[in-house]
Amino acid sequence: MLVVKKFGGTSVGNKDRIFNVARRCIEDYKKGNQVVVVLSAMGDTTDDLLAKAEEINPKAPKREVDMLLACGEQTSVALMAMAMAKLGVPAVSLNAFQVAMHTTSAYGNARFKRIDTDRIMSELELNKIVIVTGFQGVNKYDDITTLGRGGSDTTAVALAAALHADACEIYTDVDGVYTCDPRIVPEARKLKEISYDEMLEMATLGAKVLHNRSVELAKKYNVPLVVRSSLTDAEGTLVKEEAKVEGMLISGVAVDKDVARIALIGLKNEPGIAFKVFDCLAKHNINVDVILQSIGRDNTKDISFTVALTDVDEALDVLKKEQNHLTFQKIEEETDVAKLSVVGAGMQTNAGVAAGMFEALYNVGVNIRMISTSEIRITVLIDKNDVDVATRAVHDKFIGD
């Protein structure tokens, strides 16, 4: 069996944890499995490196930021190989150049195009554990790219797909996917299974367990994922195509505080304006989420949407530069907002989930500022201050304890 195991930064944060991970991998290896390990940068390394870059140049070229950040994972994989050698097992660390993990060119936000498997396979055939840097790739210029936060999950899934792995295990500091963040809702339950689509909604909406791109990729290549803890032996959560419904209308409540709302006011009411706005943002790799368009005064229209907090300054810059072209009269931003969502395949066949959610929020006096829905999700934008009380109310309504 070929297994890809991914460990996050917390799981390799110090010597003891590195050896703990090494032992878990060796356990699998000694059962006769071929083991590929994907690692993130240790602990706060990525943040420390970003702080160094910020100190030198707050507007550092993204190419150089990626060059810098790549050192984080390279450090992890080299140390892990040393730990495994210490435990008597042959291991080899590989970075993005060595595997040849080809990505698009977008620094800081690249996507995999093609992964060569020759080097990994030949190392596996030499009976080695192969340890690969997560989060990074190489573009057509031979430059280092990074995949954005959480990119190591994506690396693991992409490798599992390319290698036709039998399993892809994502080890993290929580022991599975919960119905809600247990820090906000202590009664949150661990799910045994969840479907790709539900997980995707949860991931996109800020449940930090899995990165959305990794789930998209897993769905695309039908790679079954297991999310479990690197610190305990507790059974994790299986993410796959069709998950068993466990008698619940919804699978989870997701919260995302890393969000800002931007409003463009007084746009010309003519075809193509919305396209121009979002095309302009897309060209700068700014992801837009909940979008709301409404009729303004004097035959104009207003468009509001949410972006990640980290993108808000760039989004404002980009839009202001194009003000004439985009025809808006005014631009406003709010950063004291949060998104709250309920997710569940069950709501496709059950009316009344939206009404139930709005009722729960009304009962605790929380004002809804924007609404957006998909087949298996209902999202509301609320004040950041209301998040905890709103989350508990909604979780209590649908999942309870």
Place this chain on the structure above:
Amino acid sequence: MLVVKKFGGTSVGNKDRIFNVARRCIEDYKKGNQVVVVLSAMGDTTDDLLAKAEEINPKAPKREVDMLLACGEQTSVALMAMAMAKLGVPAVSLNAFQVAMHTTSAYGNARFKRIDTDRIMSELELNKIVIVTGFQGVNKYDDITTLGRGGSDTTAVALAAALHADACEIYTDVDGVYTCDPRIVPEARKLKEISYDEMLEMATLGAKVLHNRSVELAKKYNVPLVVRSSLTDAEGTLVKEEAKVEGMLISGVAVDKDVARIALIGLKNEPGIAFKVFDCLAKHNINVDVILQSIGRDNTKDISFTVALTDVDEALDVLKKEQNHLTFQKIEEETDVAKLSVVGAGMQTNAGVAAGMFEALYNVGVNIRMISTSEIRITVLIDKNDVDVATRAVHDKFIGD
């Protein structure tokens, strides 16, 4: 003009120093020169990374140590590119993969085989300053190698040769090559010029200003080197084929405390024994220096030699494993020794330098344990405790103040 400028770890040790280096490079660039910058890892980074490796596995595989260490220079070059961008100058950082700096396979001690210049030249043609990681290369397995301590100097010289650069400037924390270490001999003088051969003897013998391999390479490709300070504008020392003699019999006194003596006692007195001993060490990439062979008791012979302190454990291991094959009866090591040398092209035409050196040592009561000479050098092995007094005596004898 194409200039290669190399800055050591101290020169890029913090934000201010990084900007200082950036400004010096930009000065050259603004004069219309093409500038290639080679950097070492910042400050104590390499030692910190080695300490991390040591913590995980004191006998870490060398391949993985190199994988780890390479992060040091990659961090430096990325931050430098950010600093130059901040100062408004386009710059690009390149690691060993990106340049394609091909080396032999010997991890921790690799040598350049071939350097591709395409990527660097095309970046220079785009009017960028090109910043290259020193100290590292890539071998035929696509694995990262390092060149050993001081390897960044070698990178700079090898690049200067490959690019047919007009100048190669080695910036360091001293302002040139001195007749002796000024910390030991305060009256030491700065040399205006020194020949490759003299510098080579000085470098090999422990004057830490330039790494010996870099001088060998410079000599081989006739690359004139300038050694100067990154912190002042003082004129440095020019290293070239024929240096002007400045009325001195010797150019310098070099001290090396990083040395141990190993003695093999009671070897069979038959042909090929010495070959076997040093071949065995060479196969493990252990460099041997001063060698002394003498007749022992009962028709046996004894061989003593010096190795770097860091190699002594490995050398002992390697030799003990081969004890029967190498035929020695006993092995001894001493680590409380040091090498003291006088170097100078002048001694080729002046007899009496050796006698003068021995007299100076006799006058201060220093015992000589081994002697070794070349055309332009006389080296003695003495007790580590005697180093300072011996150095001052010899410097005073030949150079004075």
